[in-house]
Amino acid sequence: MKHSVRITILVDNIVQRPRLLAEHGFAMYIETPNKRILLDTGQTGILLHNAALLDIDLRNLDAIVLSHGHYDHTGGLQQTLELASDSNLYLHPLAIKPKFSCPPNTTCRSIGMPQPAVDCLNHRSLTQKWIPTEQPTEIAPGIWNTGPNPRITQYEDTGGHFYLDHSAQIPDPLMDDQALILDAPEGLIILCGCAHSGIINILHYAVQWTGSSKIAAIIGGLHLQNASENRLYQTKLALQTFNIQKIAMAHCTGTMVAYKLREAFRDFSLCTVGDKYIFPAH
Ligand SMILES: [Zn+2]
Numbered sequence: 001m002k003h004s005v006r007i008t009i010l011v012d013n014i015v016q017r018p019r020l021l022a023e024h025g026f027a028m029y030i031e032t033p034n035k036r037i038l039l040d041t042g043q044t045g046i047l048l049h050n051a052a053l054l055d056i057d058l059r060n061l062d063a064i065v066l067s068h069g070h071y072d073h074t075g076g077l078q079q080t081l082e083l084a085s086d087s088n089l090y091l092h093p094l095a096i097k098p099k100f101s102c103p104p105n106t107t108c109r110s111i112g113m114p115q116p117a118v119d120c121l122n123h124r125s126l127t128q129k130w131i132p133t134e135q136p137t138e139i140a141p142g143i144w145n146t147g148p149n150p151r152i153t154q155y156e157d158t159g160g161h162f163y164l165d166h167s168a169q170i171p172d173p174l175m176d177d178q179a180l181i182l183d184a185p186e187g188l189i190i191l192c193g194c195a196h197s198g199i200i201n202i203l204h205y206a207v208q209w210t211g212s213s214k215i216a217a218i219i220g221g222l223h224l225q226n227a228s229e230n231r232l233y234q235t236k237l238a239l240q241t242f243n244i245q246k247i248a249m250a251h252c253t254g255t256m257v258a259y260k261l262r263e264a265f266r267d268f269s270l271c272t273v274g275d276k277y278i279f280p281a282h
């Protein structure tokens with residue numbers, strides 16, 4: 001991919017700019033000269049409000065990619081598809097399955113894709129197919145959806161008490177979790193929703209898949225807020241073994257965690273709604 005890439009944070013937990021809205025959720029807009037892609041849709045549909053204020057026209061989307069099935073990434077799907085009805089849609093089939101969070105000594109909470117989004121997908125299956133991403137899938141030239149990331153590290157887990165049933169009997173390994181890889185002139189750009197696969201697993205896979213070891217940027221949620229000290233230590237060590245130029249942490253990374261990791265990077269930031277990351281063409 002020789003052309004420029006512009007990435008805008010449309011939904012995040014933090015907002016600093018006036019009039020834009022924040023929520024527990026995530027969505028980002030990716031633009032090249034030829035393609036417009038949305039990764040995730042936030043929780044409630046505020047991405048439409050934020051996109052309008054940021055002069056982003058979601059009616060022209062070429063692709064919508066769902067990083068995984070949790071409600072805070074899929075809740076805006078119905079409203080987005082009402083606008084972008086011609087957009088291609090990419091997700092792992094397991095993203096539609098019911099999902100629960102069951103921390104010890106609490107009642108399980110449903111955290112899967114909200115019913116309107118599921119209905120919307122089922123309806124769409126009849127008319128306009130969505131594309132199942134059970135393996136790496138090219139979304140546009142130089143832009144890949146990883147599909148399920150192999151879990152090779154010993155110290156990474158999904159980052160929560162995630163189950164497929166409301167009795168907490170069947171753990172959810174979140175095999176629907178996937179990331180986007182952009183093969184940009186400055187190196188790979190890795191975009192994550194929550195990185196439930198583990199950011200180090202994702203990086204290993206991205207490097208192996210593309211054969212490129214230079215990482216221009218990691219942008220997105222890393223879901224490390226509940227990570228053990230050991231995991232954080234190992235993650236920090238592992239991140240330093242990759243050639244990473246820039247890291248911008250969002251959403252579920254955990255602010256305290258992000259600051260613990262920051263010293264490992266020259267170019268570190270926390271994402272807020274409306275932030276833009278521009279990677280020029282060479
Ligand atoms: Zn999640």
Ligand SMILES: [Zn+2]
Nearest residue numbers: 070072194252
């Ligand atoms: Zn999330």
